[in-house]
Amino acid sequence: MAQCHMFLLELIILCSFLKGTSEVTETRVFSSSGENVRLPCNNALSDCTSTTWTYTRLSGTVELIAGGEKKNDIERRERLSLGSDCSLNIKKVTQEDYGHYICRQYVNDKQQGTDAPVYLHVLRVSSSSSQTEIRSGSVTLSCQLYSYGVSCDTLVRSEGIQLIWVNQTGVNLMTDSRYQIFFSSTHCISTLTTTLLNEDHNREWRCQVTQRNHPKISATYTVKYSDQEDLSDRPAPHNQEIVISAVVVALAVLVAVFWVIYKKKAYNKRETHSSVFKDVNEHKGTYETINMAIPSMPNANEQTDDVTYSEVTSSSKKQVQMDNDHSNDTVTYAAIRGTEYAPQDGLYASVKK
Structure with a gap:
């Protein structure tokens, strides 16, 4: 009887040990x-x-x-x-x-x-592009669950693990034909491929891990377009803006070119006018009018030499440099003309400038 009780006690201890082990x-x-x-x-x-x-x-x-x-x-x-x-x-x-x-x-x-x-x-969610800002018209996002000690197939079958893509409101993107979604149970990767639209800038796509349809964790990816981005499927107004910008730039360049040409012509014209004006001033002569008075008739008894003297001097203001010496050119014109009525001491007319 005592042996029976001892056996039951050992059995209880063993069961307790097995129960404690199973709780870990x-x-x-x-x-x-x-x-x-x-x-x-x-x-x-x-x-x-x-x-x-x-x-x-x-x-x-x-x-x-x-x-x-x-x-x-x-x-x-x-x-x-x-x-x-x-x-x-x-x-x-x-x-x-x-x-x-x-x-x-x-x-x-x-x-x-x-x-x-x-x-x-x-x-972890990553993009097929190595750039932080997307430059192409399409994008492929990869969502991967990194695990150790258990295969993805086991997680899917025994744990009910799934990887799904949802939008910002939580709607499953599998129902939207715009997205191509592929899941590989070998590496626990789900990829999403789509063609970007203009409204996708700053849009958030979310990859979610669920266990028996209950969300566990999620990771997000936000699309950002670069400044040089030119998506082929963007609406026409965007293309019009590009054309308008190009036309404005071309007009600005033409205006600048015409302005330079105008300024150059104006400068040349001013230089030519100044040169002509200078030449005219430098070659301008001085003209004098000489009025000569003829004396009255001499007396019949007086003897005359019948000679008249007149002197005209003209000076030009143009300077001529010769042997580093500056001087004014002076020309003197003289005429001697006989007259039957000139006085004996002669008649002189002199004009100097």
């Missing part, structure tokens, strides 16, 4: 790229100084936290921190952070309890 289950955390994420530690103790976090992926296992302190030899050390509940916090998650995380508790170098595994899945 895997935790799946979904996050989108660029967000902050918290990975819970389901076997946390009151003192987190006994906590250790490890990270496993294809490249191997790396210890991130040991004895409640961050390791110094890890690349993402600045983005990691330990919460007051022994959870692991990661800032600005990237697709490189996905993988298998394990929280363990050690007391006196002995593990307490069982492992608390956490699988981190990271969602």
Whole structure:
């Protein structure tokens, strides 16, 4: 009888152990790229100084936290921190952070309890264009769920995971014929291809992860056109604006050219007029009128020499340089004419300028 009771007691302990083991289950955390994420530690103790976090992926296992302190030899050390509940916090998650995380508790170098595994899945949306601003008339967006330790097919079949595209109001774009959507369960990628319209500038497309039709996380992509963007399918008014702008620029260039030509002609005309005016002034002569008086008839008894003198002097203002000497040209005209009535002492007429 005593042996029977002992057997029942062992059976109860075994069942309790199996029940406790079954309560430790895997935790799946979904996050989108660029967000902050918290990975819970389901076997946390009151003192987190006994906590250790490890990270496993294809490249191997790396210890991130040991004895409640961050390791110094890890690349993402600045983005990691330990919460007051022994959870692991990661800032600005990237697709490189996905993988298998394990929280363990050690007391006196002995593990307490069982492992608390956490699988981190990271969602990221990217464009087929390497440019931050789209320059072509069409765009292809890729939405990928990065996972480790489980295939995408398993997530779809057993977990009911789906990747869907929705617009800003949450409507599934699969119902819109404008979009071509393709899903690959091999790499957990859903692509969206569409021809851009003018109203798509600053439009937001959202890729959403659902589990059994319940939204889990989402990642967005906003289309931005570059300044040089010239989409072929933009409305006609846009093309008209381009033509008008080209005409305005051409007219401005023509006006500038005509203005330069006009100014040049005006300058040449002014120079020619000034030169002619100068030549006229320099060659202008001076003319004098000489009035000569003829004396009255001499007496019959008086003897005369019958000679008349007249002198005309003309001077030009034009300067002529010869051997670095400046002088005025002076020309004197003299005429001697006989007259039968001239007085004996002669008649002189002189005009000087």
